[in-house]
Amino acid sequence: MKLDNFPQVRLSNKISCSIIGGGMAGLVAGNVLQQYGFDVTVLDKGRGIGGRMATRRISHADHGDGIFDYGVQYITAQSEEFKKWLDEWIEIGLVEKWDCASRSAADLESQKYRGVQSIRSIAKHLASNLNVHTGKRIVAISWREASWKIFADDGASYNSNLLILTPPLPQTIQLLKDSKIPISEISLERLRRITYRMCLTVLAIASGPLRIQQSGSCHVNGDQLEWIACNRLKGISPDCYAVTLQANAKFSEQHYAPAKRESAAQALIHAAKQYLGNSSILEYQVHVWRYSTPINYFDGTFFSPQPCSSDSAAVGPLYIAGDAFSTGYEKISSLENAFLSGFEVAMDICQKQKVS
Template sequence: MFDVAVIGAGMAGLSCAQRLRQAGYSVAVVEKSRGAGGRVATRRVQGSRADHGARYLEPQGDAVQGLIEALVDRHILKLWTDCVWQLRQGKLSAIPSSCYVAPAGMNAVGKYLAEGLEIWFGRRVKAISRTDSQMWHLSLEVTDDNLDIPQELIAKAVVVAIPAPQALMFLNSEMGFSPDFIDKLRSVEYDPCITVMAGYSAARKSDLNNLNPQWKSVSFPENSDLAWVGLDSTKRLDPQQPVFVVHSSANFADRHLESADLATVGQELLDRTSEYLIPWLKQPEWLQVHRWRYAFCRNPLPVSCLAAEGTLPLVCAGDLCGEGQIEGALRSGLAAANWVNSQLQDLPLDASLNW
């Protein structure tokens, strides 16, 4: 039995769990994937790393600024570029912006925030119910081959730190949650994104040196198919080959989200990218594609976290609340920790944003 069960090991879940753990609560984090960080994600491909989720961290507010400073001090993050580029009406223009990345992969941010936490990876919450002793009972579904971790969890309080549509798979009015609480969760909408990771022959390194592009990050605010392209290999300390990451627009992702042939979808995005940036981008040595069904929260709720009233302590947190994006997720996680603490022992919590 734990004091608190946190569902989801993304930015909100990790910040919430850390604040509660540091206050003295026993906390278990349940995560359906194999790693921490959620959409701050990195994949190993063909001996290279590619950040297929969050592109970089930039100072959005006090929460992210403090996290950046802590991670730079620990040599986890470095400044990648001091400007981002936009392509509008066929012209590239630079916009000043400090972008920080992890040479080891952006998932290093999640690993850092997960230090000291008990996280049950490879477990998806299948159902949630109340016990006779007024506790929450979580039934867990195995999503990997790790059978050593139990398939149920008992806790006094629950923090749901996953996208609203996923939360609604096990939160419903039949369990006694108010219609208002459920309606608010149902109102939250997300834009999807399809991400392509593409590696190129090592010989292309000399081509890049000759081209000497000024950009490392290019956004496409007016494009119907493309949202962003990054020269991902420039984040690494010793890249063996050029690696690019391409993010689709929401419209493109909507059209292709259920496609069974993701390789063809990825190639289509590379073809479009090659038209605007470098012709040989349509000829990768390898490519992988990832679909993010809930990439960006389109209309976050105007609250720091969403508590369920009239039941055992349960609160929803994440980029579905507040400001959205990483700043909103971190702040929502901390707000959820404060709310859970008020429902349990009301222990002294660290009010600062020190990471």
């Protein structure tokens, strides 16, 4: 995305920025910063990029490859900035309109979009010009000699002048705690107040077509099942009836424990019976999203936590961003919120670092 409506920033020298988390927030921040001349490195623990913009392939001997969007189901856009990026993605054939069901009353009137290939293809596009390292679970960070040192669980380490953290907030807090970063108790307490819904998801291969509206999706609103989507009708799984079943938050909380997952998956498949028509489920996998969407929001588009007063030099430039930060829009979708948080934190850094 070419950023043409922002005052040009001239950096006094090359400033490096590490971004932990390659979901929407981290990738957008990375793109903006790189465009303004920062030396950006994105680190993610996942095998692939995208975070909750997640797509998985499951192969079946007789039915070919099932392709599942199993995190974000659809995109909506309210803000002018996100609309601009979305328009560009539409123009290059990355995204298209999808007249699917609405997951919430807030989305009823909104135009919905999908990734043409998959939702993860948007993340891959955003990552294509960035220095991205996947499979790097960051286990410790420290600020030493005017530089952030970042340590991954495989022994790799990275240095940078600035650091942005974009994991869901409980994971960010854990990393700060494990690293003994001296953040003030007030800052930590503000972060701790943010909670997320859980979402137990079943990725199932069906033997044939579903009895579901043409768009391939349905907001079920049952006591167990909340959402069902046929990825073949959606257009991303050309050979195989790949079905995404998502449970509601209450059922997910009650059944996420490994010992309960199998029976929970069976219950969700049973709850989807009327949509399966004459088809049966041939094979499935279960995924638990511990943090799917925020329940409440942090007041502010991003956050620079305060160090403990006694130790103010012990923390370098540190920013926290992601979908749980309030961007000032009412009823905005989570993915757009993540986008705006990543965009705003990068713009703020650009403004602070510019020469004149």
